[in-house]
Amino acid sequence: MPLVLPLMGAWGLAAVLAFLDGRRKAVAWFAVVGLAGVLAASLALLPAAMSGATPRLVAGGWPEGVGIRLRADLLSVLFCAVTNTVLLGALLCELLEGIGTRSFPALVLFLSAGLTGAFLTADVFNFYVFFELSMGSAFALAGYGRGVAPFRAGFTFVVVNLMGSVLFLTAVVMLYQATGTLDMASISEWVANPHTRRLDVAGALLLSAFGVKLGLFPFHFWAPAVYRGVSTPIAAILAGALANIGGYGLVRFGPGLLSNELAYSDWVLAVLGGASLVYGAFLALARQVPAEVLAYSSIAQAGYIFTALGLGSTRGVAAAVLLALSGSLDKAVLFLATGLKGMRARTAFAAAAFSSAGLPLSVGFLAKTELLSAALREERWWLAGFVVLSSVLFLVALFRTFQRLYWVDSQAHEAPGAAAGGVVLGLALVGVGVGVWPEPLLSLGMRVAEALAQGVEP
Template identity: 45%
Template sequence: MILSVALLVPWATGAVLVALDGRRRAVGWLAVAVLAATFALLAVLTAQVLAGGSQEVVTGGWPPGVGIVLHADMLGVVFALLSVLVLLAATTHEVLAGIEERVFPGLVLLLAGGLTGLFLTGDVFNFYVFFELAMTASYVLTAYGGGRRQLRAAMVFTAVNLLGSFIFLLSVAGTYRVTGTLAMLDVGERMAVVDPNAALLIATGFFIAFSVKLGLFPFHFWLPTVYAGSSPAVAAILSGAVANIGAYGLLRFGPTMFPAQLRLVGAAIVVLGAVSLIYGAVLAVARGDVAESLAYSAIGQVGYVLVALGVGGPVGLTAAVVYSVVNALNKTLLFLAAGIRGPLVAGAFAVGALSVAGVPPAAGFVGKLEMFRAGIVVGSVPLIVLLTLGSGLSLVYMFQMYQRAFWRAPAPAGPASPLPLRLLTTAVALLVLAAGVWPEPLLAASGRAAEGLLPGAAG
């Protein structure tokens, strides 16, 4: 019951709020309340999955294969909970600062519905449907503000991601052609007897589509323009919630549906992740603008997720889940804090900067620790050196950003509600600190999620 309601609440309310004037404070706060209710429902669902294992329901009472199959396991609920939390923080930020366009609250709720359905479906085609619903809302949100930079960012984002969606759809068609099913668990079983070349081609299509969403090198060219050109709230949404589509897709489709292909190209994936990690870090150091540096930092940070995916196994997959969660929280905090000033905000930005660099007690330290643990388990000295170099570079560019934003920059005109905005960023910073000081819930949930991805795990 909760599984269906958690999907229905944001979708139904979003369809109503799109028709209302979102610039009215009451409409904005209603969207915040709906997101908070969705987060609460997902929290209860997460507790149920932790206690009793995965849940599955076919909507409308239809037989499997006809109705929409919703499947909640630990990986799905972790990403759904994370994404709604990011949307809640970004929407609250925008309501406090003053919403500029009437459709913003409704679009965020529709995005929440699309993301929740995407993370909680057990069918590849339904994944694609929710995928497109989420991306359609994202295309419009990228133009939020209506300025030249926003419109340019929206054009680039839409063009590139439509290409990624087309490649994804071709891969979905190929999957059905060679397996005769689109149920994720069945695809994983039947793909083992499919022609290896066909399976590798389909897996490559999915990999490209998800890499475009993440902004991994060499599919990164759109990301700096979009993240730097968007408003702080939209940049937080894109980097902290929408980018989760790519991370989740790689984790869900790789080990579950294409385990043999993932093992075959594991070393190449590690190399590609390493290149993305170093490339993003070096460009972040070289940029003089805070928004651009954060954008290139996003390219480098998702490289860690790809490296962990390539390492594989329980340790590697756990590290990938942990780092995906931590990275989403870090980027949300940093993008929201970059546009405002004040002692509280400076402290919040410092927490985010230390977290990206992997300095305790911030949550980023836990993510980096899991990455180093994966390198030690596989006994790879080059991987440990890479992680050390990446952490050092991230410390350099985050220190540079902090200097530009809070030491040398003149104080801009304050936002409409400065104190509430500062308290909001402080609350997100405290969450990042709490995840570092008390990492056991995150580690336990990530470990359970990784176990569910391994071959032979129960659905």
């Protein structure tokens, strides 16, 4: 399977759809089929990545180390697959409920192209380019809808994330100034040399940039306002797909490139992560509006990833990968389900809520079990206690939200969007399926962590 097919497929389809009216059913279904093809092309890269024969390409025929390099290793393919699954689910739900603007399908495909490119690139500056392409699409999507609330949410999202982009670009400049290269493998080799100086400032800027993208405490202030102001499909896209660039960046740039700096600051990550997950859990419990409850849940989810990386172990990195992937799916299902009624949406919300709380037979249970195991191995008892406490608080907060959405509301049994509810239920069942048969994902997560620990691409 050609490496560029998922990227160029999304890019080409988005360019075509930009000239068409996405409100028309035929155009919207064309976008759905095209995005399904992008997802299939991403999954087709998985066998080669698992076999160790990682697909690679240097753009323009330049020598490796000079030209921009693309590669599809396990970490890249896993994030591509989950992200495009979330985007496909959100696009399909919006199609079934009725697309409001002509540009919506094209923007979703442009976002897919940006995120897929960021995951597949092996060049730091190219990562920034795709990073900004995805952010540009997200800026337009954040303002999707009518009224003041979507405009205010979109403006807040633009201003805050521009700050994160400036931090990231500054870090890229500092990396190039220190190492003389932007190729990720070359930077990793430079950092591994014991005679080179640490890149603490660049690492801190990268940490801050990804913290802003994820909504980590204390960079979280934008998340409740944005998730409350946008429609549920857009919230699902922002929390379930776009936020993956933060989780992926932490894993790729942390243990993957700046392992020495990560080891030096592991307690800082652990403290920030622990504070974020407890803060998010308590605030989620205190809120009554479903969108705000889920917004604070996403803040705590960012804390789980930071906590896992702060353990400074291979098992902690594996837990971070699983937490990022499971959180992406769970947040997308929860946000999509809040905008729907009927038994299918109710069941999907319950399944994703159980997963977010870490109950058995769910992908969230798999991720949190791995995190608890890593914390106990490192004798970080206080982190394990924070994880258990936040999980209990989440279960209570999401149960109360479930009551408000499906028990108190007198319209809860009306299901005009039963088809969209079926799509959301299908996404939720993917998480249940992984929880029932966890061995493949556990194995892949550990392989990624071990490869990063050895300083090679997974």
